Amino acid sequence: MAKPDKTRNFGMFRGAMETQAKDALFGTSVDFPKLVEIDLGRIARNPDQPRKHFDPDEMEALAESIQRYGLKQPILVQETGGGSFALVAGERRYRAHEMLGKDTIFAIITSGDSDELALVENVQRVDLDAVELAMALARLMERHGYTQEELGSIIGKSQSYVSHTLRLNALPDAIKREYATSHRDVSRSVLVEIAWVKDEAEQLALWQRVKAGEGTVKAARTRKARTPASETSALATFFNAVRLIRRQATDVEAHRSRLDEEQRAELRELRRQIDELLGE
Incomplete structure (x- = not known):
């Protein structure tokens, strides 16, 4: 089997280089920056x-x-x-x-x-955060009609990377603002997970848990699934009791005159708990 003619190939390459336009002073290509x-x-x-x-x-x-x-x-x-x-x-x-x-x-x-x-x-230069990159990619798509594959070629990333990044544009504005100003340490992968959640209320709830230190959306969702059942049940019971009190205490003036000191103390404690619940 004949070996490739390396000398001939090199000569062709050198000839192509010699025919390229050069700068007269430095000998560099004319399109040199x-x-x-x-x-x-x-x-x-x-x-x-x-x-x-x-x-x-x-x-x-x-x-x-x-x-x-x-x-x-x-x-x-x-x-x-x-x-x-x-x-x-x-x-x-x-x-x-x-x-x-x-x-x-x-x-x-x-x-x-x-x-x-x-x-x-x-x-x-890795100068852009994830949301800035998403906005820039969307602008290029709108202005030039690029496909995701073409955008990937421009920035040297896969079509899947571009697709997930573009999804960040669907994040609520509140999340974008907080991420840009004070939470840029949240990883791109976590933002992408939140962005793929369709319900905005759930997106915001997950964002709050991530900011609180849950770390990942999976961890935040696991915590959400593990704890709210008992908390929600207790809160529902409390509000059912509040509604019952409101229905029965129709004549406040009449009840006030019959309150003894122990009952007044119980009502004051209830008021304190309600104020604490409201953060007041």
Whole structure:
């Protein structure tokens, strides 16, 4: 069996490389990323950028790092004409430069779909939380008509991953807000489990249990199935007694004159328990 002609194959590869357009000064490909230093005032922010939450403490830490060590990764921009640029990715780095009072920032000029570029850059840096990623994917689907498979190819994830992530858009707004502001330690898998629950009231109840430290939706549901039966039964009995008292105590003025001190003490204790139940 004849061996492959490796020398011939290498020659073909080298020939293809030699025919590719090169930069006259450095010998690099003409489409090699272009690094420039740009005035901050010439860069317009991206209103559709995927990242929505900017933690003040994290921003302070980033600004301090840039001040001490410099910018280690340039932002991405696109030319919009007239010497102006649109910010594609790197808004945290851009804002940190503003906080530091810097006039310029290093940037890489890029081309292509700005939504896709911003999403990919954030995904690669793991800069987005689960809900931000879900919103960005939904926006790309709506704007460009992408399928879940195509979205998976763009961000380097499976169709199943995309499907579960998109489901997070069905979470109640209250959960999204709390997750973004104070509970980003809750894992994506837990959020996905809650998102697939169809009843919003149950979603909110599960979220409360997860915040309380149940850890997983399965644990929260197990606890829900284990404890409420006796608690609900006792509460139902209590309210049945309250309703009976309300029906029988129709003439309060008449009863008041016949109360002895022991009965008054019992009513005061009942009132204290009711106030405690109401949190008052």
